[in-house]
Amino acid sequence: MREVAIVSAGMTRFGELWESSLRDLFAEAALEALAAAKVDRLDSIVVGCMSGGQFVGQEHIGPLMADQIGMAGVAATHVESACASGGVALRTAFLEVASGASDLVLAAGVEKMTDGADVTAVLATAADQELEAFHGITFPGLYAMIARAHMQANGTTEEDLAWVAVKNHRHGALNPKAQFAREVKLEEVMKSSMVSDPLRLLCCSPVSDGAAAVLLCPLEHAKRYTDHPVKIRGTGLATSTMALADRKDPAFLDAVQLSGERAYKMAGVGPADIQVAEVHDCFAIAEICCIEALGLVEKGAGRHAARTGLTALGGKIPVNTSGGLKSKGHPVGATGIAQAIEIFEQLRGGAGARQVKGARIGLAQNMGGSGASSVVHVFEGV
Amino acid sequence: MPSPRNWREIPARYRLEAARCRGCGKVVYPARRACPACRGQEFEKTMLSWKGKVVTSTVVQVAPTEFQMEAPYAVAIVETPEGARLMTQVVDCDPGAVQPGMEVALVFRLIRREGHGGILCYGFKAVPAA
Ligand SMILES: [Zn+2]
Numbered sequence: 001m002r003e004v005a006i007v008s009a010g011m012t013r014f015g016e017l018w019e020s021s022l023r024d025l026f027a028e029a030a031l032e033a034l035a036a037a038k039v040d041r042l043d044s045i046v047v048g049c050m051s052g053g054q055f056v057g058q059e060h061i062g063p064l065m066a067d068q069i070g071m072a073g074v075a076a077t078h079v080e081s082a083c084a085s086g087g088v089a090l091r092t093a094f095l096e097v098a099s100g101a102s103d104l105v106l107a108a109g110v111e112k113m114t115d116g117a118d119v120t121a122v123l124a125t126a127a128d129q130e131l132e133a134f135h136g137i138t139f140p141g142l143y144a145m146i147a148r149a150h151m152q153a154n155g156t157t158e159e160d161l162a163w164v165a166v167k168n169h170r171h172g173a174l175n176p177k178a179q180f181a182r183e184v185k186l187e188e189v190m191k192s193s194m195v196s197d198p199l200r201l202l203c204c205s206p207v208s209d210g211a212a213a214v215l216l217c218p219l220e221h222a223k224r225y226t227d228h229p230v231k232i233r234g235t236g237l238a239t240s241t242m243a244l245a246d247r248k249d250p251a252f253l254d255a256v257q258l259s260g261e262r263a264y265k266m267a268g269v270g271p272a273d274i275q276v277a278e279v280h281d282c283f284a285i286a287e288i289c290c291i292e293a294l295g296l297v298e299k300g301a302g303r304h305a306a307r308t309g310l311t312a313l314g315g316k317i318p319v320n321t322s323g324g325l326k327s328k329g330h331p332v333g334a335t336g337i338a339q340a341i342e343i344f345e346q347l348r349g350g351a352g353a354r355q356v357k358g359a360r361i362g363l364a365q366n367m368g369g370s371g372a373s374s375v376v377h378v379f380e381g382v
Numbered sequence: 383m384p385s386p387r388n389w390r391e392i393p394a395r396y397r398l399e400a401a402r403c404r405g406c407g408k409v410v411y412p413a414r415r416a417c418p419a420c421r422g423q424e425f426e427k428t429m430l431s432w433k434g435k436v437v438t439s440t441v442v443q444v445a446p447t448e449f450q451m452e453a454p455y456a457v458a459i460v461e462t463p464e465g466a467r468l469m470t471q472v473v474d475c476d477p478g479a480v481q482p483g484m485e486v487a488l489v490f491r492l493i494r495r496e497g498h499g500g501i502l503c504y505g506f507k508a509v510p511a512a
Pocket residue numbers: 403404405406407408417418419420421422
């Protein structure tokens with residue numbers, strides 16, 4: 001396999017972007033990525049999107065998006081893995097370049113969630129329809145059950161969850177593209193309304209519109225497009241049981257562990273080598289479970305990481321410097337690419353006020369459903 | 383959801399029909415073609431007990447549109463004595479009192495109405511064990 005680099009990125013602001021349609025969002029991010037690399041041709045486009053069909057009644061997104069950026073004729077594919085669609089799009093693009101099949105591939109993610117669809121119902125289609133959604137469970141509900149199991153096993157508290165939100169909002173306040181670029185106080189989080197016990201509103205990521213795109217090419221071509229490419233050293237994708245009930249330990253995200261192990265192995269690194277990470281904090285409990293499953297902290301120790309500052313900017317292993325899904329926003333299909341962009345900028349020294357000094361190796365982890373799919377990438381600044 | 387979809391699920395939802403793998407003995411609920419533990423494809427039909435224990439749970443305050451009239455309600459993962467786990471609402475009690483370890487009985491109840499025709503979909507809910 002060839003070595004692969006990211007050479008440019010483009011991203012919309014995340015938020016309730018009423019003036020932009022699904023296609024507008026994609027085009028804005030994609031054209032920014034192409035312009036940054038001064039590229040006017042592509043071999044292929046891979047678009048991650050959870051559900052254009054349900055959110056705005058639009059399927060067949062591959063050709064639509066190619067056409068929107070004046071690239072009708074180019075190979076274009078839509079990939080879906082619920083909230084992990086963006087991460088899976090990056091992996092698909094990576095494999096296409098690594099294999100030698102294509103030289104210039106745009107990996108993008110997009111979601112338009114605020115055009116009036118029943119968002120709770122659409123998101124619930126990423127759960128098992130016959131065994132879970134049928135009984136009236138929601139996504140916050142599924143993660144609340146994970147949280148309660150984690151509390152039972154590890155003594156995790158509501159305050160531990162709230163600290164994750166406080167930390168990520170502190171990071172997001174430094175991110176001009178974040179949907180909620182402001183700090184929140186611990187008491188505000190603890191007093192926010194209950195969505196699904198024990199998860200409160202401020203422990204949940206918001207409903208968002210947005211798009212993100214990165215341009216991939218063989219590492220040996222990278223300097224044609226940028227002075228500061230970032231190499232993709234490893235990719236790992238894994239699945240778990242679809243129904244949360246079928247997991248031996250509902251508090252442990254085994255697909256996250258497996259996807260991490262696969263990415264670490266391919267990259268030839270371990271958790272101790274990671275200097276900055278973006279993980280899938282769709283709910284506060286998810287960040288705690290993910291950093292444990294990725295080995296960034298010991299199993300059971302995840303609950304302390306945000307409060308002690310271990311995972312805060314300036315800490316040993318800063319997690320979600322972008323603000324995470326919590327503060328930056330979570331346009332589901334775009335999230336995996338946006339995470340990669342944060343690491344891309346961190347590893348080339350372009351993260352501004354959020355910069356982790358001297359970061360050379362970083363990781364992004366993107367999750368689908370209640371953890372039935374997870375994709376991890378390990379990156380290195382070169 | 384068209385009605386054949388509901389009809390297909392009747393054995394599992396009305397009678398708690400499950401399948402026991404002839405290869406490894408795992409009880410799979412609901413029945414499926416391949417055993418998730420050993421990938422065996424030979425099963426015998428078995429019935430789950432109408433009781434179990436809460437593994438984990440939540441109280442849904444913000445409910446999907448179809449369930450809004452019922453909120454807040456408890457939803458739990460319940461493990462039956464056969465080792466099968468299923469997701470279900472826990473009713474006839476204070477939803478806040480539902481916690482891991484709680485013993486429950488499963489009872490036949492109306493779960494939801496399906497589609498514009500409002501077809502009634504029945505199944506099971508959990509109640510506190512007597
Ligand atoms: Zn078996």
